Amino acid sequence: MSEDARENYDETYQNYRRYVNPSLARVMKLAGSVVESHAQGSTVWDHQGKQYLDFAGGYGVFTLGHRHPRVVAAVETQLALMGLATKTMFTPALGLLAKRLAEDTPGALEISFVSNSGTEAIEAALKLARAATNRTHFLATWGAYHGKTFGALSVSGRERYQAPFAPLLPDVLHVPYDDVAAMRAAFVAHPQQIAACVVEPIQGEGGIIVPHDGYLTALRALCDEFGALLIFDEVQTGLGRCGYRFACEHEGVVPDIMTLAKGLSGGIMPIGACISTRAVWEAGYKHEPLLHTSTFGGNPLACAAALEALAVLEEEDLASNARVRGQQLLLGLQQIAQAWPDIIAQVRGRGLLIGVELTHEGYAGVLLPEMLKHGIIVAWTLNQQRVLRFEPPLIITEAEVTRCLEVVALALATARERFGSSLLS
Ligand SMILES: Cc1ncc(COP(=O)(O)O)c(C=O)c1O
Missing domain, CATH: 3.90.1150.10 (Aspartate Aminotransferase, domain 1)
Incomplete structure (x- = not known):
């Protein structure tokens, strides 16, 4: 190793050990x-x-690989005009991205809240589900990973990450993944209270767990039977990753709310999105449009990147x-x-x-x-x-x-x- 390379490694490692995450730095080194x-x-x-x-x-994140030239160019073009949004004016790139997401996502998914990460997209989905249904409970699955902010952590399914932060969001019920009978039993136990069932079409961080064909269809039927919303977390599975534009297309099942992030901007800008049907959005926010907002969410740089990334995904x-x-x-x-x-x-x-x-x-x-x-x-x-x-x-x-x-x-x-x-x- 050259002297420069050695110094670069040592300095970065020491900075991690001292200022970033000392324990993780040691594990990464090992x-x-x-x-x-x-x-x-x-x-x-x-x-x-x-x-x-x-x-x-x-x-x-890197669905298009690193630094796809078309996405880099789109971000540079946007940056030459404006970086972040005034928030007091309309942002053209946000409008175009939301329109494109409405066109690309299945069924009647239409209105997008654009965030900066996957966990924020999940927060948006959970809040919208409660506001739209006037119900409190969520059904989630063991092994699930939805992020590490409080709401997303609450519906995730690993106690080790949850226990130090208790109490988490109340009224979250976990059942085993890919178990329709357990999901039905949870619905039956709380027939009027379930706001939404939140599920990954394939569990990613849970260990790449592929459910049996028919699982997503059964979840859709249960949600319809009990008047609950179906949230598909496609943060990891979406955008071509599983051989479909969205993994739920394997069964042709459409959720009421879908979350995206990771690959959405082609690996150039942090971004997430929570896309819902118009009916769900109006039930939640029609009369209170400022209930869920974000300073950086929907910024022009991230939206320009995502628009180009979605075009590349389709054209290639x-x-x-x-x-x-x-x-x-x-x-x-x-x-x-x-x-x-x-x-x-x-x-x-x-x-x-x-x-x-x-x-x-x-x-x-x-x-x-x-x-x-x-x-x-x-x-x-x-x-x-x-x-x-x-x-x-x-x-x-x-x-x-x-x-x-x-x-x-x-x-x-x-x-x-x-x-x-x-x-x-
Ligand atoms: C399915 C799923 N949902 C949500 C998240 C959280 O996304 P982020 O790390 O961008 O907050 C992840 C991250 O791995 C994920 O895999």
Whole structure:
């Protein structure tokens, strides 16, 4: 390592240890984390000039890869005019983005609140659901991840992240994911109180859990039967990631409220969105238009980026590429898994949202740094650290997927050497 690179690493690490998050800094160092320098397309370079294929994809942010030229140009054009909004005047880019979201999202989803993150999009959805229904309760699922602000955390499904902040939002009931009978029982126990049922069409941070076909349809029917709203959190699954523009299209089910974020601006600007039907929006906010607002939400830079990103997504047909490359990756990983049944329990996913469940989370501690050493970035899932996630940009090529599969096999061989089968005993 050159002297400059060493200094760059040491300074950044020490700053993290001292000023950002001391404990996380240590864990990241142990996991072999390096310092990111720059990125283009599916490739990231570190402080030493080493190059990596980004198969973690910012946990779904980099759908278009890094720094897509069309999105960069759109943001530069907007910046030359105006950065943030006055909020006292109309912002053209916000109007255009909301119109585009109404056109692109399924069914009668029409009115958008544009936020700065996924968790804010969820807050917007929960508040709108209460205001629109005059009901208090939410149904959510174990293992779910909806963000870490209070409301979003309350409907997330991992006690470890919730307990230190109790009491959270009251009247949130959790049931197991992909369990229609449990959801029905919760509705039956509170027939007049459920404002909304909030669910990810595929659980991302829960460990890439794909529900059985018919689950989303059954949720729609339950919400209709009990007069509740259906919220689909497509923050991670939406925008081509799962081989459809939105993952709920796999079953053709339309929610009353949908949340988006991560890939919405093509990986250039922070943004989120909560899109609802006109009927729901009017029931909640028609007479109180200032009930839910945000200073930075809907700013022209983020909206310009998102508008261009949505155009690229469609024109380059990236959802189809997610399907084709996703199939290559899924089948390749499943084939590898057959040769390593003591280390890999299951491979699952849809499109380019793929999880590899290990038999023991200790293996992740070897596999992740080992893959990094060979130039492939992957990550675990937040609520299930036994699952490695593969979530590359939707522009990923056949050769890049092939390279990733080669590296997975190499890393498994190292894990076997390191542990034998001791982690299983
Ligand atoms: C499904 C889902 N919802 C919400 C969020 C929260 O988004 P953010 O981290 O932008 O607040 C995430 C983040 O991982 C997510 O995966």
